[in-house]
Amino acid sequence: MKLLLLWIPLLFVPAVVHSNVVLTILIFTFILGILAVSFNLIFGFTGQLSLFHAAAFGLSAYATYLSMAHWGISFWLGALVGIVFVTLISIVIGAICFRFKLRELYFAIVTLAFSELARLVILNWNGFTNGSLGINFTLTPTVWVPGRGVIPVAGTLMWYYLSLAAVVLAVVFYTRIVHSWMGRCFASIRLNDELADTLGINVFRYKLISFVAGNIGAAVAGSLYAFYISYIDPNYFSLDQSLAIIAMALLGGREFVAAPIVGALVLTALPHVINVNAEARLLVYGLILILTILLMPRGIVGLAARRRRAA
Amino acid sequence: MLQLVVGQLLNGIIVGTLYAIIALGVTLTFGITGIVNFALGAFMMLGAYVTWYLTDGIGIPYPLAVALAVIFIALFGLVVDQALFRFTRNNLINGLIVSIGLISVIVAVVLMIWTTTPQNMHYVLPGVFRIGGVIVPRMKACVFVVLLLVILFTYGALTRTWAGRAAYAYAQNPEAAALMGVRTNVLQAGVAAYSAALAGLGGALYASLYSITPEIGSGYILKGVEAAILAGIGSVMGSFAGGIIIGVAEGVGSIFLPSAYNDAYGLVFLVLILLLKPAGLFAANR
Numbered sequence: 001m002k003l004l005l006l007w008i009p010l011l012f013v014p015a016v017v018h019s020n021v022v023l024t025i026l027i028f029t030f031i032l033g034i035l036a037v038s039f040n041l042i043f044g045f046t047g048q049l050s051l052f053h054a055a056a057f058g059l060s061a062y063a064t065y066l067s068m069a070h071w072g073i074s075f076w077l078g079a080l081v082g083i084v085f086v087t088l089i090s091i092v093i094g095a096i097c098f099r100f101k102l103r104e105l106y107f108a109i110v111t112l113a114f115s116e117l118a119r120l121v122i123l124n125w126n127g128f129t130n131g132s133l134g135i136n137f138t139l140t141p142t143v144w145v146p147g148r149g150v151i152p153v154a155g156t157l158m159w160y161y162l163s164l165a166a167v168v169l170a171v172v173f174y175t176r177i178v179h180s181w182m183g184r185c186f187a188s189i190r191l192n193d194e195l196a197d198t199l200g201i202n203v204f205r206y207k208l209i210s211f212v213a214g215n216i217g218a219a220v221a222g223s224l225y226a227f228y229i230s231y232i233d234p235n236y237f238s239l240d241q242s243l244a245i246i247a248m249a250l251l252g253g254r255e256f257v258a259a260p261i262v263g264a265l266v267l268t269a270l271p272h273v274i275n276v277n278a279e280a281r282l283l284v285y286g287l288i289l290i291l292t293i294l295l296m297p298r299g300i301v302g303l304a305a306r307r308r309r310a311a
Numbered sequence: 312m313l314q315l316v317v318g319q320l321l322n323g324i325i326v327g328t329l330y331a332i333i334a335l336g337v338t339l340t341f342g343i344t345g346i347v348n349f350a351l352g353a354f355m356m357l358g359a360y361v362t363w364y365l366t367d368g369i370g371i372p373y374p375l376a377v378a379l380a381v382i383f384i385a386l387f388g389l390v391v392d393q394a395l396f397r398f399t400r401n402n403l404i405n406g407l408i409v410s411i412g413l414i415s416v417i418v419a420v421v422l423m424i425w426t427t428t429p430q431n432m433h434y435v436l437p438g439v440f441r442i443g444g445v446i447v448p449r450m451k452a453c454v455f456v457v458l459l460l461v462i463l464f465t466y467g468a469l470t471r472t473w474a475g476r477a478a479y480a481y482a483q484n485p486e487a488a489a490l491m492g493v494r495t496n497v498l499q500a501g502v503a504a505y506s507a508a509l510a511g512l513g514g515a516l517y518a519s520l521y522s523i524t525p526e527i528g529s530g531y532i533l534k535g536v537e538a539a540i541l542a543g544i545g546s547v548m549g550s551f552a553g554g555i556i557i558g559v560a561e562g563v564g565s566i567f568l569p570s571a572y573n574d575a576y577g578l579v580f581l582v583l584i585l586l587l588k589p590a591g592l593f594a595a596n597r
Contacts, residue, residue, distance in 0.1 A: 049404050049407065049408075096582075096586065100585065100586050100589070102585060102589075104403050104404060105347055105403055105407070106540075106585055106589070108404075108407065109536060109537075109540065109581070109585075110581070110582055110585055112533075113537075113578040113581055113582055114578075114582075116533070116574065116575075116578055117575060117578055117579075120571070120572060120574060120575055123571070124569070124571040124572065239411075239529060240415070243411060243412075243415060246408060246411070247412075250408070279419045279422040279423050280419065280423075282415045282416075282418060282419035282422070283415070283416055283419035283420065283423075285412075285415055286411075286412040286413065286414070286415030286416035286419065287412070287416060288412070289408055289409070289411060289412030289415075290395060290409050290412040290413060290416070293399065293405050293408050293409050293412070294395065294398055294399075294409070297405075
């Protein structure tokens, strides 16, 4: 919990930095950071390579917007609809995968299959989702600000604080999980799930909890991301998106809850620092994946932590 | 109606053999190196582009271009195996992530050179066969025969030659095989190159039938992995059957359902098989 103090300087960044570009990079870092941190609960802490994360992100974005547009509810209720929807789907998929004891490759492939099925449905259900064209929208979240009443979230500054609050909540949430009895169960499953079973740990239950809790983070990130850029399309589900999530988690480091945010920062800032087109970005993502696995399997934070311990 | 069904059936069988050739590569690499190489789809795409460039760009006759493309992709596969996958042997997740990274590198490079515009090769072998009202383009029949021969050759080589039996022995017990004089490093590199060559051949033949884009690889590797798992990973003729099953399901299915859902059949089969008979369709009941 002492580490939470490290977040305080971020509160004052907008007072010092007035560059919209820097603040925008930080907003994307926070939102995608939630996505990467939640993915890492499933991948880094429980050892299951889920390829459903981008789909949870996209499904929640669609569910949030569509529920708002059709039922006229507020963003916060819409986001809740997104979270509940993703939770239910994750329980079904997780229960199927873990009841049948799918491991490693098979788990990755089956989650990829469900993710592709979700993408196909969104892509082809033209009347409801507008297919491959996606949806541009003008709805915005609203918040209550002391002294100013309920106002829409607009402008870089308000989005900065909203996304910062969300990422801090996510980090606190996942830190609590990882440092609890559940976190120990996740670790034992990651290291040897047969042994964990023999020791009386309910492997099915804890794998399912990890999968659902991770996907809830993806759902939150999906709602925020969609309303920050005011646009949704089936590319939310693409393999590139899954790739970016894995790259963030690996690059940041798998062993620490908040480390993937560092990966998110590097990958979000990179295209702005060196001005590259979409193809070059794909190339850089691929190279980062390969080189991180081969040369730096513990990620940036893991490497830094080892340096400090050695010094 | 019957004509339509039979026509789609034949179409499905031909597309299915293309899936099968990728599935064969997936199965062989997995059996010998313990890695599922998702980049085989990207190798196939690269093979298609190289073939197209050699024939329509430079003007080399098609059969020679196919041979050159296969050799090129095999060498590429060998280099990648020695430079990257050698360090992730028997670590499935790391190998998977490296291969996913490799896909985006290959796709990005192809996009930079040839852009997203679909490319169509000139007709290599125009004309059709008519079999009782059902029309089969000559080139499709030709592709089917070549792929079938290659799959049979692979099966024969694995069961009848020393190297093939060494590969089987290695897949069953690596240490014992090494003690019997199997040079494991050579075997693994050879299998990696051979799987890449199979994917390259699939791509080279694909180029003569359909338009090529940088995205074709992702669809084919997904079908390839589905076919390999469907039949039970590790079986040569099983991957052939798996590919045909998925191809035919798509072909015949597109008559009754919008073809937009074509990609879903393999996925549904895969999920059902993994849940109901995880050892694969053709595994003996135990």
